[in-house]
Amino acid sequence: MARKIVITSGKGGVGKTTICANLGFALAKQNNRVVLVDVDIGLNNLDVVTGIENKIVFDIVDVIEGKCRTKQALVQDLDQPNLYIMPSAHSYNKAQVTAENVKKVVDSLNDFFDFVLIDCPAGIDEPFKRAVFGADEAIVVVTPHLSSMRDADKVLLMLSDYNIKDYSLVVNRVRGDMIMDKEMMDSAKIAEILDVRLSGIIPEDDNITTLLGVGKTVNKNCESFDAFFMLAKNILGETDKLFDCTEKYKGIVGFFKRAIRRKI
Numbered sequence: 729m730a731r732k733i734v735i736t737s738g739k740g741g742v743g744k745t746t747i748c749a750n751l752g753f754a755l756a757k758q759n760n761r762v763v764l765v766d767v768d769i770g771l772n773n774l775d776v777v778t779g780i781e782n783k784i785v786f787d788i789v790d791v792i793e794g795k796c797r798t799k800q801a802l803v804q805d806l807d808q809p810n811l812y813i814m815p816s817a818h819s820y821n822k823a824q825v826t827a828e829n830v831k832k833v834v835d836s837l838n839d840f841f842d843f844v845l846i847d848c849p850a851g852i853d854e855p856f857k858r859a860v861f862g863a864d865e866a867i868v869v870v871t872p873h874l875s876s877m878r879d880a881d882k883v884l885l886m887l888s889d890y891n892i893k894d895y896s897l898v899v900n901r902v903r904g905d906m907i908m909d910k911e912m913m914d915s916a917k918i919a920e921i922l923d924v925r926l927s928g929i930i931p932e933d934d935n936i937t938t939l940l941g942v943g944k945t946v947n948k949n950c951e952s953f954d955a956f957f958m959l960a961k962n963i964l965g966e967t968d969k970l971f972d973c974t975e976k977y978k979g980i981v982g983f984f985k986r987a988i989r990r991k992i
């Protein structure tokens with residue numbers, strides 16, 4: 729039986745797809761069978777982020793419309809044999825692509841995977857419902873900005889209308905230098921305000937998209953690499969450690985790093 733986790737946020741552009749892809753990679757690397765399902769139908773970009781756009785033959789809409797079997801729409805990661813992606817489509821028939829039909833596809837992945845990670849579109853309307861309906865857990869992504877926190881709060885309230893048994897918060901794009909200088913809210917404080925368990929902290933990282941191993945070299949020197957592995961271990965229930973974005977900005981060396989970063 730797979731754990732079906734929707735990655736959602738309300739606000740657009742906060743890092744749902746990035747977190748879905750990189751968390752999936754980290755879980756697969758730790759010997760879990762993982763499938764990433766792109767439910768951002770019409771505005772899909774999980775295929776681009778994971779570098780599989782040229783390998784797509786069928787997509788989730790084809791599965792729903794009965795044009796192929798579930799397995800035929802799965803694209804295997806080049807580096808991680810445990811990691812698969814079910815791509816989304818650019819266009820679709822609204823009458824057929826319902827929350828119930830998306831759930832059927834998600835359920836059909838149950839026996840083959842340990843994790844089904846569902847990449848949710850932005851917003852809280854019908855596309856949100858389509859993505860959340862088939863999940864039994866949620867990760868709510870937020871950035872340390874008021875507008876993102878407000879939307880996350882709305883989403884957390886809405887999750888109670890669905891069959892979500894467990895949910896947690898991931899704070900993305902955290903800048904340790906700004907936290908040290910009291911210009912950005914601390915992630916623990918964000919979780920306290922939203923009254924939700926914090927399962928991950930991901931730093932602001934210019935190299936973040938190069939993390940995935942799909943036909944590319946995994947960049948283990950990325951700061952976010954460790955953060956995603958910590959998040960994966962927390963999701964697996966093995967640890968409850970959080971990435972400390974302020975660590976490298978502490979002490980006298982950290983003081984100069986902060987000063988340099990300010991000038992960039």
Ligand SMILES: Nc1ncnc2c1ncn2[C@@H]1O[C@H](COP(=O)(O)OP(=O)(O)OP(=O)(O)O)[C@@H](O)[C@H]1O
Pocket residue numbers: 737739740741742743744745746747768848849850900901902930931932933934936937952
């Ligand atoms: N921790 C990070 N550090 C630096 N850049 C990031 C980080 N997380 C995400 N980004 C960048 O932010 C942009 C938006 O990310 P992403 O597409 O994952 O957001 P999204 O929530 O899925 O957006 P949408 O709501 O449109 O689906 C991308 O260019 C991505 O590379």
Ligand SMILES: [Mg+2]
Pocket residue numbers: 744745746768773847848849
């Ligand atoms: Mg996205």
